[in-house]
Amino acid sequence: MTRLNLTGKLAIAMILAAAGCRQAVPAASPAASAAVPKTMSVSSEYRVERDLPYYPAGFQISGDADYAAERCKLDIYMPNNIKEPLPVLIFFHGGGLSRGNKSFPRGHLGLPADIIIVTPNYRLSGPRAKCPDYLNDAAAAAAWTIRNIGKYGGDPEKVFVSGHSAGGYLSAMIGLDPRWMKGHGLDPRKCFAGVLPVSGQMSTHFRIMIERGQAGQTVIDEFAPIYHASANTPPIVLFCGQSDIEFKARVAENQFFHDVLTQLKKNRKTKIFQLNGFTHGSVVYPAAYLTRQEIKKILLQKKTAEKSKIQKTAGARKKGKAAN
Numbered sequence: 001m002t003r004l005n006l007t008g009k010l011a012i013a014m015i016l017a018a019a020g021c022r023q024a025v026p027a028a029s030p031a032a033s034a035a036v037p038k039t040m041s042v043s044s045e046y047r048v049e050r051d052l053p054y055y056p057a058g059f060q061i062s063g064d065a066d067y068a069a070e071r072c073k074l075d076i077y078m079p080n081n082i083k084e085p086l087p088v089l090i091f092f093h094g095g096g097l098s099r100g101n102k103s104f105p106r107g108h109l110g111l112p113a114d115i116i117i118v119t120p121n122y123r124l125s126g127p128r129a130k131c132p133d134y135l136n137d138a139a140a141a142a143a144w145t146i147r148n149i150g151k152y153g154g155d156p157e158k159v160f161v162s163g164h165s166a167g168g169y170l171s172a173m174i175g176l177d178p179r180w181m182k183g184h185g186l187d188p189r190k191c192f193a194g195v196l197p198v199s200g201q202m203s204t205h206f207r208i209m210i211e212r213g214q215a216g217q218t219v220i221d222e223f224a225p226i227y228h229a230s231a232n233t234p235p236i237v238l239f240c241g242q243s244d245i246e247f248k249a250r251v252a253e254n255q256f257f258h259d260v261l262t263q264l265k266k267n268r269k270t271k272i273f274q275l276n277g278f279t280h281g282s283v284v285y286p287a288a289y290l291t292r293q294e295i296k297k298i299l300l301q302k303k304t305a306e307k308s309k310i311q312k313t314a315g316a317r318k319k320g321k322a323a324n
Helices: 008-018 065-071 133-152 166-176 178-182 206-211 250-264 284-323
Strands: 002-005 046-053 073-079 086-092 116-120 154-164 194-198 236-240 270-276
Touching: 065 133, 073 133, 086 133, 086 166, 086 284, 116 133, 133 154, 133 166, 133 178, 154 166, 154 284, 166 178, 166 194, 194 284, 236 250, 236 284, 250 270, 270 284
Parallel strands: 002 270, 086 116, 086 154, 154 194, 194 236, 236 270
Antiparallel strands: 046 073, 073 116
């Protein structure tokens, strides 16, 4: 585990200063740890396409189709000057699967000029939606992005999926459990460049347990990201806050998920950041900055691996010709 010992306003000031920000965002207090992050207005350097429906016409939608028509839309944040296809980050909002709206947590930090950000809504658990409606929605939003982001300057080969809290849970589920993307003819092991959940629940989500009438119980079944741990995944980067001010057992769950992946499944593409000094609500701010850095590292590693593969193939062909 990578532990960053950061505390409060000073820590966020340092992180945002490193990102080129002029003004820091205050850390949330433990009492506000479950708050849904707020976002600021978009700068003139970005343009936004809002409320794009992501279910294809005629698609067989689970549950309440009218509710899906209301909620299943996404926004795309694009830099004005795109010179080449950019990496894409799909970010699902938090709110316990029962509240919240599409957003990207940046406080006063401007959106990065080298990434396109997609923020989907999904149906919320309640009278009009139950599991697996929101999982189907998350997969549909990701599939739409992969197939359409090229029109907006994004690279469909460089699509990353993330989210905070409930959104982190959704990103982990569609990134590891193949059945959700399979419904759209896609394989998460191939269509996602990386999965980067922020303080996501890695056991079966507590909202699903409430829907089952089993509130307060902890279960690991097919609706738990841990259940789908394997060696063959996209690169995974986990973020969580300080254990004593985070959601109860959230850090332990993420650490356990990391250990299952790396030690039991021998997954070499997984890492975890514990950001000490941050609550469940405030950890999303440094994680948003670190996500950008991790995306760069993952893409560089991929490029280096591809270059090495080409060189080895060329070398083998050269040796073969010399032998003949």
